[in-house]
Amino acid sequence: MSINKSFLLELQHELNSTRKIIACVPTxxxxxxxxAKSMSLGDLSKHIVELIVWTEWITKQKSLNFHTEYKALEAKTxxxxxxxxxxxxxRVVVALEGMTEEQWMENWALKAGEHTIVEMPKVGANRFLVNNHIYHHRGQLSVYxxxxxxxxxxxxxxxxxDAK
Structure with missing residues (x-):
């Protein structure tokens, strides 16, 4: 199975789960x-949703710099x-369908100004910084x-x- 097909299959299943839990969040x-040290319910929910589009950033860019390119997701409800x-x-489906196996192996970096927070092949960045990150925060949201x-x-x- 290709990397693209693997990510597309995972995306379809996991977005259904993400939709279900986000739909439960009372505005x-x-x-x-x-x-006091926790994110608010709204900020956590927005963070989960914004992570979805990070796949597009990873596939189309060589890096993301928090200081110059990142803007927090704006949503009110x-x-x-x-x-x-x-x-x-x-957007993510289009981005995934446009990737080659070779492009997945190219490095991608997450930066804060001149500091590189993490750099790894795009395939690892998508798994680690997007998918696993979403699952982690979705679990956190379930506790909230x-x-x-x-x-x-x-x-x-x-x-x-769900049990009856």
Missing amino acids: DQWDWKPH TEDLLALIDAFEK LRLLDIPIPGMYGPSAD
Whole structure:
């Protein structure tokens, strides 16, 4: 199986799970935090959604510099986030379909000014900085929702809230 096909299959499955959990986020509680050091519910949700489009950045650029190229995602509601997931999915599918196996092996860097935070082949950057990062924060979001007593949808099968 090609790298592109692998990422496309994963994208389709995982975006369904991401849509389900983002749809549970109550906009009226976006400022809620489980701890003073934690991201707010809204910021965590926006971060999960913005990570989706990072695949496009990784495939089309040699690097991303937080100081000069990055702008945090602007969204005000859960509905905004769901619409962005759909828009980002289309952009990422196009980006993935345009990649060759050789391009996946080219290095990509995440930078903060002149400092390189991480540099690795694009295939690893997409797995590590996008996919695994989304799954990590989606798990975090499920804990936030549980603490707010909001039913959690199953991601890889039924959740305790799906059980009958």
